[in-house]
Amino acid sequence: MSKLTREYKMHSGKRLAFVQTVLLVILLSLIVHFTLSQLRESQSNYVPYIFRIKEKYVDLEPSQGSISVEYEAEATAETSTHPMLNLNPTLDDWIGGKIKGYRIFAFSAFLDIRNASAPYIRVLGAAPTNYEPFVSDILCDVFQEDGQPLKTVPSEIRIQMPSNGASNCSFFFECDLSSISRSVWQTAYWVSLKSSRPPDQNNTSLPKLRVHHLALPNPADSDGTFVACIKPFFGLWNSPFALVEFIEMYKILGVSHFVFYDTSIGTDARRVLNYYAAKGLVTLFRWTLPYDRRDILHNAHHTCINDCKMRVINRFEFLVTVDVDEFLLPTNGMTTLYALIQEIHKKEQANNRNPSLIGAYTFLNKxxxxxxxxVTKDDGEGGKTEEKLRNSLSTQAYVQRSPSFFEYRRRSKYIARPNATDFLTVHHTANFSQGYRDYVVPSHLGLSQHYRLCAWRGIKICLMQKPLIDTNAWTWASLLVPAVKEACLLLDLNNINVCPFI
Structure with a gap:
């Protein structure tokens, strides 16, 4: 064999070894990626790319509240502090357009001037997951009430990537108004998104969205008040009795208003919501999301939660974000959420920490x-209507729980201060205004009690641990049972076999 042939074979062998090494690295990377994807899918609150923190929020000091003192003195006359402003369900619905070849959708828009030196309009919507690299030149057209254009401004984007690999996700466009004088942006009434490229069949603008203005702070109206924001239901959800229990329990805990989003609600459940809406306790928004359920994670719940948060800023001091089978309950003998928060504040002060800097109170999940x-409770009067009713309520009958806690931010739920937060996710607050922080509620003070079936991919591993008896929810039985009974009678639910024992 010639020297040239030997060198050629040696060189070919090195090249082959190099190629094999590269292929092995690629294969290992794919295995790791697939394993992580499976792990992420099993954790409903996994956030692979959290909302970006923006510099324009850094000079919002906690002592200022949620709006600059300077603007508070010069606010426009039409700005109201009535709690229901911005909760008109007839003003918003999903609209769509095609920008740079992609279909994007928007639901609502809000003028946020909490940092008066960096005002912006936040547009809440949804778009394809792979859309972000193409949005660097998205512009916002801002209009006054009569449709006359005010200004075209640049936008920035925030995105909540889905954990289930869905092809669409929640998007948030922020139209920068810092280059516009106050007298101009105060009159912003409509906003539309478009590309900086010339319009064509693949590049049109989004139809105009109504711009909501945040209310002025009025502590006399909002201090100590609670609103609950409930994400869209799945499927044709129709559990009216569970809905009555949910609303009546949270009313006892101190919640004075409930915001629901209507994707597909059954006839009987809608009847319950309409009943409470007539009493001024419920606002129901249309949520006609233009995606199949498989195409976007949980009906764009991150768009929904942040839409609700923007609406209630300065109208309620606290925002509760839960599902209808979740109950944030004090475990220390307190009977209302506000009493629990006051107890937390006392403990923080005793430890030389400022409780006014708490932006959210996160409850661990059980x-x-x-x-x-x-586990039914029989006081010797089991034949009574009230006893039968009590043993039909989830919070009163199901008192066996799993012994282990989920870690912080996994399955947890929370109470947020809307004015102190920037972005919310389902299981925790993603971003706070500068200076604010999260407070993890210790289990001896409060828990998120979650009543549901055990069903994760058909494997009931959650039932392998021996349950513990936890009768904490019985604390509210004497108030909850008569409240549910009254609602059942007023709604005439016994005639549709919902409250047959009434």
Whole structure:
């Protein structure tokens, strides 16, 4: 064999070894990526790319509240502090347009002037997951009430990537108004998104969205008040009795208003919501999301939660974000959420920490799986209507829970201060205004009690641990049972076999 042939074979062998190494690295990377993807899918609150923190929020000091003192003195006369302003469900619905070849959708828009030196309009919507690299030149057309253009301004984008690999996700466009004088942006009434490229069949503008203005702070109206924001239901959800229990329990806990989003609600559940809406306790928004359920994570729930948060800023001091089978309950003998928060503040002050800087109160999750079975309470009067009713309520009958806690930010739920937060996710607050922080509620003070079936991919591993008896929810039985009974009678739910024992 010639020297040239030997060198050629040696060189070819090195090249082959190099190629094999590269292929092995690629294969290992794919295995790791697939494993992580499976892990992420199993954690409903996994956030692979959290909302970006923006510099324009850094000079919002906690002592200023949620709006600059300077603007508060010069606010326009039409700005109201009435709690229901911005909660008109007829003003907003999903609209769509095609920008740079992609279909994007928007639901609502808000003028945020909490930092008066950097005002902006936040547009809340949804777009394809791979859309972000193409939005560097998205512009915002701002209009006054009569449709006359005010200004075209640049925008920035925030995105909540889905954990389930869905092809669409929640998007948030922020139209920068810092180059516009106050006298101009105060009159902003409509906003539309467009590309800086010339319009064509693949590049049109988004239809105009109504711009909501935040209310002025009025502590006399909002201090100590609670609103609950509930994300869209799945499927044709129709559990009216569970809905009555949910609303009546949170009313006892101190919530004075409930905001729901209507994707697909059954006839009987809608009847319950209409009943409470007539009493001024519920606002129901249309949520006609233009995606199949498989195409976007949980009906764009991150868009929904942040839409609700923007609407209630300066109208309620506290925002509760839960599902209808979740109850944030004090465990220390307190009977209202406000009493619990006051107790937390006392403990913070005793430890030389400023409680006014708490932006959210996060409750760890405990599952009360229904497969564990009911533990009915019989006081010797089991034949009474009230006793039958009590043993039909999830919070009163299902008192066996899993012994282990989920870690912080996993399955947890929270109470947020809307004025102190920037972006919310389902299980925790993503971003706070500067200076504010999260407070993890210790289990001896409060828990998120979650009543549901154990069903993760058909494997009931959640039932392998021996349950513990936890009767904490019985604390509210004497108030909850008569409240639910009254609602059942007024709604005439016994005639549709919902409250047959009434």
């Amino acid at each position: 599952f009360f799986f229904k497969e564990f079975g009911k």
